[in-house]
Amino acid sequence: MAVDFKTFVSVVPHVTAVRKPVLVRGRHGVGKSQVVYQLAGVVGLPVVERRASQMTEGDLLGLPSTNGDVTTWNPPEWFKTACDTAVVLFLDEVDRATPEVRQGIFELTDSRKLAGFELHPGTLIFAAVNGGEHGEQYQVGEMNPAELDRWTVFDVEPTVEDWLDWASENVHEVIWDFINQNHMHLEHSDDFEPNKVYPSRRSWDRLSECLVSASLLNEGSDLGAVYNLTNAFVGFEAAVAFRDFVENYERQVTVEDILDSGKIDRTAEFGINEHSALVEKMEAVKVFDEVLAAGQVQNLSDYFLTLPSEVAMKLWTVLGKGNIENTVALHQATGSDGQTVSSYIVELLTGENGE
Numbered sequence: 001m002a003v004d005f006k007t008f009v010s011v012v013p014h015v016t017a018v019r020k021p022v023l024v025r026g027r028h029g030v031g032k033s034q035v036v037y038q039l040a041g042v043v044g045l046p047v048v049e050r051r052a053s054q055m056t057e058g059d060l061l062g063l064p065s066t067n068g069d070v071t072t073w074n075p076p077e078w079f080k081t082a083c084d085t086a087v088v089l090f091l092d093e094v095d096r097a098t099p100e101v102r103q104g105i106f107e108l109t110d111s112r113k114l115a116g117f118e119l120h121p122g123t124l125i126f127a128a129v130n131g132g133e134h135g136e137q138y139q140v141g142e143m144n145p146a147e148l149d150r151w152t153v154f155d156v157e158p159t160v161e162d163w164l165d166w167a168s169e170n171v172h173e174v175i176w177d178f179i180n181q182n183h184m185h186l187e188h189s190d191d192f193e194p195n196k197v198y199p200s201r202r203s204w205d206r207l208s209e210c211l212v213s214a215s216l217l218n219e220g221s222d223l224g225a226v227y228n229l230t231n232a233f234v235g236f237e238a239a240v241a242f243r244d245f246v247e248n249y250e251r252q253v254t255v256e257d258i259l260d261s262g263k264i265d266r267t268a269e270f271g272i273n274e275h276s277a278l279v280e281k282m283e284a285v286k287v288f289d290e291v292l293a294a295g296q297v298q299n300l301s302d303y304f305l306t307l308p309s310e311v312a313m314k315l316w317t318v319l320g321k322g323n324i325e326n327t328v329a330l331h332q333a334t335g336s337d338g339q340t341v342s343s344y345i346v347e348l349l350t351g352e353n354g355e
Helices: 005-016 032-043 057-061 077-084 099-111 132-137 160-167 173-181 201-213 223-234 236-247 255-259 272-284 294-304 309-320 324-331 341-350
Strands: 022-025 047-051 063-067 070-074 088-092 124-129 152-155
Touching: 005 022, 005 032, 005 152, 022 032, 032 047, 032 088, 032 124, 047 077, 057 099, 099 124, 160 173, 160 201, 160 272, 173 201, 173 236, 173 272, 201 223, 223 236, 255 272, 255 294, 272 309, 294 309, 294 324, 294 341, 309 324, 309 341, 324 341
Parallel strands: 022 124, 022 152, 047 088, 088 124
Antiparallel strands: 063 070
């Protein structure tokens, strides 16, 4: 059964604590390598990465030398580093490696040594592959039961929320808003047609870097260039939708519009999806981590009182993850129309008017 990244990050420390190797399986571009580097940062270890698909036996074992009639192996620099100091040893694309290289990795994963050299006690072993339940979509080698038995195997299927949480600090806000409101364009999850460009989590990140560098997400930018670049990175369908989104972005309602300016009227035609997207953006920018000013509380209460029940409770939940003073202040607030927030919450929970 596949797990999302939140679950993976919460349980994998139990595996690394006993120095067992971890194999991450999943579709391309979902962030497998990224999460390994994030975990390395959490434990404060540098990453030594090698593409197993590009390795030969010599790249794995090193070169031999003789002393009289005795032959010894001189380990390659990357492996000696993993033996001398604590690192995260990350072997990518293991299922694309040659059988000889994979046999060598057998020993690494089974006994933490290779050709007589032992890994540092603090070194952690991670690997990533495109195999598993999606393996038929890739030109990869199958991993037999004896090979898999030497790994702790996690199949990852990250949620859209996993990406939005990461992307809130790593991609441009226009792209974040687009994916937040158009989940279906984040990545392709069906079978792939040959030679067709599809969106992935990785390709949106790369597109963001390109558009930011070219200053093409500023007001009045060249929409033709935005479309052509987006088409090249994520494919036709997503490019068409994203171009239209950028063209109309100035009409988007921002968190500042609601909290700072009180432009509640701009959400008058919103449906549940639009309201939910706005609440998700409030959560992403962590606006409730700091204590809201009195005017912001008033504006928030006016907005809260317009929300459909399921979105109102979603906003209440998001508010509860931040500073508790904001929850108390909103609960005690009265809207500009005279209705109290507390009575509206009672009405939402019971279906009855709380006044």
